[in-house]
Amino acid sequence: MKTLSIIAQVLWLAFLPITFALAQSSREPLVIAHAAMSPPVLPLWIALDKGFFVKEGLDAGLVFIRGSPVLLSSMASGEVQAGYTAGTAVLSAVARGLDLQILASISSRLSHDIVARPDIKDPTDIKGKIFGVQALGGTVWMSAMLGLEYLGLEPIRDKIKIIAIGDQTVLAQALETRSIDVTVLDKPLSLSMEKKGFRILAELAKVNIPFASTGLVMRRSFVAKRPEIAERSLRAIVRAMGYLFDQGNRPEVVGIMVKRLGLDRSSAELGYESALGIIDRKPYPTVEGLRNIQRFLSRFNPDISKVAVEEAVDMRFLERLDKSGFIEEAYKTGGLSP
16 A cells, blocks of 8 residues: 555656646546557657647646556556556456456557677577566566567576566667677667667567557546547547558658657658558457467466456447548548548
8 A cells, every 4th residue: 555655646746747737728638658668659649749639629648657567556546547558567457456458459469679699690599598678577578478489489498587677778778788688679779789780580570479569558447437538549549540651741750759769860760660560550459469468477477367358458449430431531631530
């Protein structure tokens, strides 16, 4: 209880400016938290920066919370109404009793690259090495585990030590200082490491490993009370995806990446191309991807094996938008459909 109280105080201070601003508006307030700083978050940033939440009658405030556990705690307490996180965190939370559901999954497959020190020339050279991840049981960890499985490697059998280091920026730094031997990184960060002489051993996005990547998540109880906010939020994100895929908006999108990720223009261009390659045009939550996650997480938490993954998704709103032609129109008009 003390831990939750501290979290609540921290979040209250963080959201105070947002709360004050929302109070001045007649639009519906909505606080959305995301735990990653990478290209898959682009639809969320676009929806805010280009006014798509406002167009849907929402006064959205975005908050970056480093680490999914704190993000989920903030959703459990009600401080945050929507999360932008992956299926790994969702299944872990559902197993603990939190009534989360995925309304949209931005990508249905892994997006990371496996990146290693220059002297590691072949996947078999990973045996006996140190593999850095963000947090044990988290999304980057899951990507590492599925990536190793794809390469025919098994951490215990092959004596690969998995250690938690930090987010992708920290992981890249740890690779450079040789604190770790291998990790997984999103583009364009993986490409910048390759330019420095590090090796990309596998581009996991190209092998189509089913995965429930970053997406829009809400509590079932919140959706039941405020279904219109759930649908408006999804409409705003779909508009943003239409904007993202419109090549005429490329300079604007690259500019958003420069601002949000602190990239130079060249790296942001690479990140834009990467995003187009991994983001699904119709962001349906993937049950198959959740089962893949469940398969690994159950080894560490047997309660996760009891979760009915079909109940961890809610496709009603996306299906409604799809059948009404809203999604198709969003792509035709760059998100500017009525």
